[in-house]
Amino acid sequence: MPAARPPTPDPLPLVALADRCVQCGLCLPACPTYGRDRLEAESPRGRIALARALALATIPPTGVADTHLDHCLGCRSCEAVCPAGVDYGALLVAARSRQRQRRPPPWRQRLIEALARRPRLLGAALGLYRLAHPALPVAWRPLPQPPARPRTAPGAPARVPEARAAVFVGCVAGAYERPLREALARLAGAAGLALDTPAGQGCCGALHAHAGDPAGAAALAAANRAAFAGHATVLTLASGCHESVARSVAGVRDALEVLAERGERLRFRPTAQRVALHLPCSQRNLSRSAPALRRLLARVPQLQVVELDAGYGCCGASGSQMLTDPARAADFRAPLLEQFASSGATVLLSANIGCRLHLAGGTALPVRHPLEFLAEHLDEERPA
Missing domain, CATH: 1.10.1060.10 (Alpha-helical ferredoxin)
Incomplete structure (x- = not known):
């Protein structure tokens, strides 16, 4: 036999x-x-x-x-x-x-995943990091300094709300994107859209799925599904989170697309400023909101937009890779930053939080979400 x-x-x-x-x-x-x-x-x-x-x-x-x-x-x-x-x-x-x-993942990856699963612990850790950031050696500052918590609440919407939508926050964005969420509230209010931020939501799970932990990603998806139950429309701000949220929650839209659809309600002050636009891989390939973003920026009179296309087609952030393999990630980032520096632009705009944090780590010039820039130039005194 x-x-x-x-x-x-x-x-x-x-x-x-x-x-x-x-x-x-x-x-x-x-x-x-x-x-x-x-x-x-x-x-x-x-x-x-x-x-x-x-x-x-x-x-x-x-x-x-x-x-x-x-x-x-x-x-x-x-x-x-x-x-x-x-x-x-x-x-x-x-x-x-x-x-x-x-093969178990490296300790850095395990730490990142553990913090992303625990929003309160992550928020506390980033709060301490913000306070200690100026005194830390450069090697101990893998991310930019988180912004301080605003002392005043955002102003009231300029229009009577015609519709409502919920906002997905995510994990690291809880600390880093407070100014962005205020900017979204101003733009949405001017466009006749009221916003809710449901409690109980957390990380989208993309970080865990991409690292080979689908069970962990599924648990996070279930928590978000419960948090957004009853909301017909859910807005995402980070293109890297969009697909994961859309798979677990119904009614998910990219905030850029929703605002572009209501663009006729928005008026912007003219500016001759030149900005550099970085289109993240996740925005081009997954959320596909790049055309909507271009339409919104085109509504700003006299604005000059330079799209960054140097390098290899990716900034190298790739979720946690900018933290677990920073040298390699910096190689992918370098051509984009060189193009940015030679473009004459005064600010770099990118619609994904991971890309922004990674790009900001290599330049002294501001790196922001496009909605922050648009909100700064919103003309709330002129009726639509």
Whole structure:
């Protein structure tokens, strides 16, 4: 009798996802990591083949293979050009989930995930970080200083509300995006939209899913689903959170798109200022709100907009990668900052919080959400 074969690990659904890839290579020019390293294993096609081989146990897991999977930025630019419709985002989550089962994540990643799951603890930690930031050595300041809590509440809406919407805050945005939420309230009020911020919400879970922890992401999704129950419209401010929130909560819209639809109600003061516009991967490939943002900025008379397109197609923030692999993340950021510095722009606008924090860490010029800039130039005295 022949010897019994050892059980083969169940390769589904990863192999089913991988088998949609026809290995055409059209994804290679769109991939930031392939553009930087020019290695097949640093391309979507290479990672798909690698993940499939690991799932089928045709090659043994190695540190080199893990590094190639770790390097993926999850930008999903490959999906935008794939003729076979490969769901690379789902494949990457599946591959990293299997990877996490046999190799625990680094301590920094575990710490980041733990803080993101606990909004109060994260808020307290960032409060202490804000106070200590000026005295810390540069090496101990991986993120910009969080803004101080405003002393005055935002003004009343300029219009009688015609509709209501809830606002998704997220995790790190709780401390970093207070000025942005005030700006959104001003713009929404002028556009006839009242806002609610439901209690009980938290991290969208993208951070955990991309690190191979779908169970943790599902738990966070359930909490957000409960927090937003009963709200017909939920606005997101961070393009990196949009897809995860939309998968778990009904009625999710990008705030930029909602305001652009009500753009006729908004009037802005003229400014001859030149601004640099960074379009995050998640905005271009997932929330797809870049056209809405361009329409809103076009409503500001005399404004000059320079879109940043230098480098590899991604700023390198990639969720937690800017903290777990800062040197590599800085390589992706450098061409964008060089273009920004030579553009003559006085401010850099980006619609994703991770990108803004990462870009702000490499320049002394202001890096802001586009809605903050628009709210500053809102002409509330002129009727629409």
